[in-house]
Amino acid sequence: MITKRIIPCLDVRDGRVVKGTNFEDLRDVSHPAALARYYSDVGADELVFYDIAASAQGRALFTDILTEVARTIFIPLTVGGGIRTVADFDRVLGCGADKVSVNSGAIDDPSLIEQAARRYGDQCVVLSVDIKRVDGVFRVFSKGGRVNTGLEAIEWIRRGVDSGAGEIVVNSIDTDGVKGGFDLPMLRAVTDAVSVPVIASGGAGSIEDFIRLFEDNPKVDAGLAASVFHFGEIEIPDLKAELKKHHIHVR
Amino acid sequence: MTVIVDYGVGNLFSLQSSFSAIGEPVCVSADPSVIARATRLILPGVGAFEDAIGKLRATGLDALIVARVRDGVPLLGICLGMQMLFERSYEYGVHEGLGLLRGEVRPIAEVIDPSLKIPHIGWNSLCMQGEKHPVFRYINDGDCVYFVHSYAAFGVEDALIANTEYSAPLTAAVAKGCVCGCQFHPEKSGRVGLAILRGFCEWDGTGGGV
Numbered sequence: 001m002i003t004k005r006i007i008p009c010l011d012v013r014d015g016r017v018v019k020g021t022n023f024e025d026l027r028d029v030s031h032p033a034a035l036a037r038y039y040s041d042v043g044a045d046e047l048v049f050y051d052i053a054a055s056a057q058g059r060a061l062f063t064d065i066l067t068e069v070a071r072t073i074f075i076p077l078t079v080g081g082g083i084r085t086v087a088d089f090d091r092v093l094g095c096g097a098d099k100v101s102v103n104s105g106a107i108d109d110p111s112l113i114e115q116a117a118r119r120y121g122d123q124c125v126v127l128s129v130d131i132k133r134v135d136g137v138f139r140v141f142s143k144g145g146r147v148n149t150g151l152e153a154i155e156w157i158r159r160g161v162d163s164g165a166g167e168i169v170v171n172s173i174d175t176d177g178v179k180g181g182f183d184l185p186m187l188r189a190v191t192d193a194v195s196v197p198v199i200a201s202g203g204a205g206s207i208e209d210f211i212r213l214f215e216d217n218p219k220v221d222a223g224l225a226a227s228v229f230h231f232g233e234i235e236i237p238d239l240k241a242e243l244k245k246h247h248i249h250v251r
Numbered sequence: 252m253t254v255i256v257d258y259g260v261g262n263l264f265s266l267q268s269s270f271s272a273i274g275e276p277v278c279v280s281a282d283p284s285v286i287a288r289a290t291r292l293i294l295p296g297v298g299a300f301e302d303a304i305g306k307l308r309a310t311g312l313d314a315l316i317v318a319r320v321r322d323g324v325p326l327l328g329i330c331l332g333m334q335m336l337f338e339r340s341y342e343y344g345v346h347e348g349l350g351l352l353r354g355e356v357r358p359i360a361e362v363i364d365p366s367l368k369i370p371h372i373g374w375n376s377l378c379m380q381g382e383k384h385p386v387f388r389y390i391n392d393g394d395c396v397y398f399v400h401s402y403a404a405f406g407v408e409d410a411l412i413a414n415t416e417y418s419a420p421l422t423a424a425v426a427k428g429c430v431c432g433c434q435f436h437p438e439k440s441g442r443v444g445l446a447i448l449r450g451f452c453e454w455d456g457t458g459g460g461v
Contacts, residue, residue, distance in 0.1 A: 001375065001376065001416055002371065002373050002374070002375045002417060003373060003374045003375065003376075003395060005373055005374065040441065045373075070264060070265060070268060071268045071271075072268070074269050074438060074439060074440065074442075074444055074445060075397070075439060076397060076439050093262055094264070095264070096262070096264045096265050096268070098265070098439065120298075121297065123370055123372060123399045167372070195369075196368060197368055197372055197373070221368070221373065222373075251374045251395040
């Protein structure tokens with residue numbers, strides 16, 4: 001039986017892991033490779049590395065770190081942040097990433113998804129979408145959640161899947177950093193619309209939030225979080241033990 | 252020396268790193284003279300069957316690999332590399348495989364519950380079949396490994412050593428003679444995956460699955 005995945009997300013800037021609340025006020029957490037090894041050892045099913053470097057120097061540092069991680073960690077690695085061209089796919093896949101997550105780059109050039117899927121296969125292309133309700137409509141935001149693109153989110157996700165996105169990360173800006181639980185209505189709207197794996201992101205504050213996520217919507221494949229893991233508020237072995245008690249299949 | 256056959260598909264960085272992690276010297280090569288001296292062969296693969304088998308044939312490595320197997324050199328096929336070991340594949344047409352194992356590669360859509368997602372992606376458990384194969388000596392029934400695939404091997408007969416359940420049993424691992432194969436990615440399956448690679452490196456190509 002396929003298991004639900006638990007995915008810590010590491011936002012990396014200038015070689016360090018950071019995590020914000022509502023994308024503001026970034027706080028330094030730890031060294032990426034050390035944190036990655038720790039997560040792999042305690043049972044994380046996959047890791048997402050998000051490159052939030054603002055400079056070419058920061059970007060180069062990021063690929064060095066990715067290489068270091070991929071050399072020592074043997075679970076799937078997804079990389080996002082600053083992916084705008086197929087050459088960016090080449091760059092991070094060459095460092096040992098398994099999947100590449102596109103967000104603003106796909107909004108600016110929707111053909112990126114198709115180009116990358118044709119070259120590397122659908123399973124390699126993850127469409128990450130930052131979504132916020134505006135006047136009751138799910139809108140896609142870009143540039144780290146700062147710019148309302150005006151795109152309707154469900155339609156955008158459908159288009160992405162049709163173009164070859166093999167997985168969708170749904171990041172609710174409305175619940176991100178608030179730790180009040182995942183955005184269940186938003187996730188329901190996405191899983192009703194597409195048949196590729198859906199990863200829930202934004203809002204995890206407790207073990208109960210993960211239980212509620214998978215019980216409420218069995219079509220959600222994975223739960224992604226950052227700060228609750230980085231600050232030790234949720235330990236992954238405890239989380240998995242509790243999920244098992246609730247008959248949710250985990251590794 | 253263990254040789255990872257590099258015929259131009261996919262990224263071999265993780266696979267190479269995982270052998271380093273278990274302390275096994277490994278070399279990545281497309282050079283026939285290197286492959287001809289290999290004591291063990293790894294046949295990796297991602298992407299489309301037709302493209303991959305085409306590249307293998309274009310380099311002439313297909314015949315060399317078959318010849319090495321006939322000499323008893325242990326071979327591990329991974330993912331698409333495992334699928335190429337069979338007689339044929341029905342991925343976008345019909346394509347002949349290496350024919351080292353009986354069976355054929357077909358879409359998993361033919362057997363699974365239509366409400367399930369394709370590709371079958373994520374961690375799923377191994378249901379070991381029959382007597383434990385030496386390559387899987389460190390593996391327990393129920394251990395989870397990482398899968399990413401839309402096609403699987405069917406009709407593999409007595410070569411089956413592990414299934415995985417995705418509303419229907421799917422072939423997860425096979426072995427016969429000195430040939431074995433994993434549908435999943437051992438290089439992405441954490442400690443369990445490394446233990447399988449270790450089992451392969453310690454295997455002399457006999458015993459079990461024959």
